[in-house]
Amino acid sequence: MQHIISLLMENESGALSRVAGLFSARGYNIESLTVAPTEDETLSRMTIVTSGSNEIIEQINKQLNKLIDVVKLVDITANGDHIERELMLIKVKADTNEKREEIKRQADIFHGQILDVTDTTYVIELIGEGSKLDAFIKAMDAADILETVRSGATGITRGETCLRL
Amino acid sequence: MELSGDDIVTQFLKDEGVEYVFGYPGGAVLHIYDALFRQDAVKHILVRHEQGATHAADGYARSTGKPGVVLVTSGPGATNAVTGIATAYMDSIPLVVLTGQVTSQFIGSDAFQEVDSVGITRPCVKHNFLVKDVKDLASTLKKAFYVATTGRPGPVVVDIPKDITDPNIKIPYEYPKSMELRSYNPVLEVIPTQIEKAVDALLSAKRPIIYSGGGSVLGNASEELRTFTRQLGYPITQTLMGLGAYPEPDPLNVGMLGMHGTYEANMAMHECDVLLAVGARFDDRVTGDVKQFCPNATIIHIDIDPASISKNVQVDIPLVGEVKHVLKELSKTVTATKRKPDEKALNSWWDKIKDWASKDCLRYDRNSALIKPQFVVEKLYEVTGGDAFVTSDVGQHQMFAAQFYKFNEPRRWINSGGLGTMGFGLPAAIGTQLGNPEQTVACVTGEASIQMCLQELSTALQYSTPIKVVNLNNRYMGMVRQWQEFFYESRYSQSYINALPDFMKLAEAYGHVGMRIDKPEDVEGALKEAFAMKDRLVFMDFITDQKENVYPMIAAGKGHHEMHERELA
Ligand SMILES: Cc1ncc(C[n+]2csc(CCOP(=O)(O)OP(=O)(O)O)c2C)c(N)n1
Ligand SMILES: [Mg+2]
Secondary structure, eight states: OOOEEEEEEEEEHHHHHHHHHHHHTTOOOSSSOOOEOSTTTTTTEEEEEOOOHHHHHHHHHHHHSSTTTEEEEEETTTTOEEEEEEEEEEEEEEOHHHHHHHHHHHHHHTTEEEEEESSSEEEEEEEOOHHHHHHHHHHOGGGEEEEEEEOOOEEEEEETOOOOO | EEEHHHHHHHHHHHHHTEEEEEEOOOGGGGHHHHHHHOOOSSSEEEEEHHHHHHHHHHHHHHHHHSSSSEEOSSSSSHHHHHHHHHHHHHHTTEEEEEEEOOOOGGGTTTTTTOOOOOHHGGSSSSHHHHEEOOGGHHHHHHHHHHHSSSSSOEEEEEEEEGGOOTTOOOEOOOOOOOOOOOOOOOOOOOHHHHHHHHHHHHHHHHEEEEEEOHHHHHHTTTHHHHHHHHHHHHHHOOOTTTTTSSSSSSSTTTOOOSSTTOOOHHHHHHHOOOEEEOOOOHHHHSSGGGGGTTTEEEEEEEEEEEGGGGSSSSSSSSSOOOHHHHHHHHHHHHHOOOOOOOHHHHHHHHHHHHHEEEEEETTTTTTTTSHHHHHHHHHHHHTTTTOOOOEOOSHHHHHHHHHSSSOOSSSSOOOOSSSSTTHHHHHHHHHHHHTTSSSSSEEEEEEEGGGGGGTHHHHHHHHHHOEEEEEEEEOOHHHHHHHHHHHSSOOOOOOOOOOOOOOHHHHHHSSSSSEEEEGGGGGGHHHHHHHOTSSOEEEEEEBOOTTOOOOOOOOOTTTTEEOOOOOOO
């Protein structure tokens, strides 16, 4: 099953490579990994999307916790409700009126925004769960997709439970 | 006090109570070496190769329980140290390794003798640091010692760019007495309800066994292990890393387990109904095929490292905490319950174990005209009164030493169990001897292993460490040859070393005493003569049976009940 692990780590150089190195050294899956500073400048927050059996996920949690730079972590998919979001920018061929209309229509359905328009292309911004972004890609004609870039998932728990110090 | 970075290093080490630094100089650490020259509180041991420095510091740490300290230069100094760092990492040994680094402004420019030491060592350290400001030097060193020695111990590297130790830049220095790392809180109190569950399982057992590992040694839990085991009267088996935490000559001890463990220990593991693992990590050399491991047992596991729990084998009752503390709690709770072990079941369990033991699985041909390696270790045990520190290398000789030297105390048996590093034995013996100057130190080695860090014979002379080297010279990489005999139809591909040196002359060339022994009847006399030379390193080259094998043996990936045994005529 897919899990989203959120963690707070010391904002030290090399902290990212410790996490990445752990995943490669132990052969764990890593589907996406995002990291950015937080409101507390000494901390970064990382979101890792991974998958594996329950035993492997348990090991991943423990091994991450064992890293000296990791201050706190939570598997937001494990305990209760959470919100997951990913950002995608997708550049598509839009070189006929027909296509332009169809793409615009699809973007509206998916609550996407067209950020850039040229005579032949659109850049569309889409935000949602990974599966929604996948669905949008499917809805496009594969031959028209020029480029896609996805941020990787981030997430947060619902309600009062928080990942903070 | 105002100090420059180089003096901060030496002053800090002194304040931290460091006795020895094992090292080798070079450009990036020359400021620190100059600072060492200016003081005499911290003694520097000049090795002959940086691998030797790490192994010597490691032997010092294993035998004394104090952290080992290493100082090497950047680039090749650091890369040479990596094998020793990885060795310490695999066996959870506390080391603090200071590596010089090129001047900060040159980092990343492929400067002379630059390597990314933090990057190279990352997968084989508990943690590592790059010092970016001299103001952080003392606190970083403190953190390094703290991380290395607390929780599950391990090596920590501190990479120090040359400008950080610039003698011309002075800053205020104060020894940081304590420190806190918000992301690292290693001391865990075991959960009381878990203790109760464990005690209930243990007292309900019909076929219990205690399986104790390196954690009992590292956690200084020998006393508690003895008390608890005797309180229950349960059989105990120890891993290669755990030997001596429980005295081996004791009647409750059923010997080492695992690939070359005793028949009785492995069979008892296979048939037990309750397993208490104490500071052990279910290594594949211990478990064999995990699918067939202790198939009927409720597994209780004491470990300080939560990540060790259910890593290789699913655990029923985890007890996370310091081994010493957890064992004390177990003991207390057993006493308080007033419940007793099931005596009837226990008696018939012991009968079964004694039956297995009667196979005498470690037997070997005692009438051979050739020197049997087992015989040498038995005599070594007798001649040293079972009281020596014994380091070893990797191979058959290591297994013979583990099987035939009966350790009474923890920290006496010093070997590279996790990484299996040939070359470990001699430098580790030097560190052990320096840490235990009044004690007897023997290094049981093989003619292939000893050549991997042979240069340290020179270090041993410089610091007058009167080690006794017991070279079990079978003219083969015996362990490799054994696997080739068993699994490759005796095709001895590259396991025979042609053109061996004359070890006796070699020892003499290094300024030591050399001996060659090639007859069984001379073994005891030679050992007595050697150990009588209290202030000399004696290198005993025992010419042993070339084709002797280590038995019993569980082939890799097999179950505990599928042992190969020796067939004797
Ligand atoms: C650095 C290193 N290289 C290779 C090995 C693989 N290896 C394990 S045992 C062994 C042979 C050891 O031979 P020797 O030291 O003569 O000991 P013996 O088995 O003959 O007692 C080898 C090559 C190792 N453990 N370490
Ligand atoms: Mg050999």
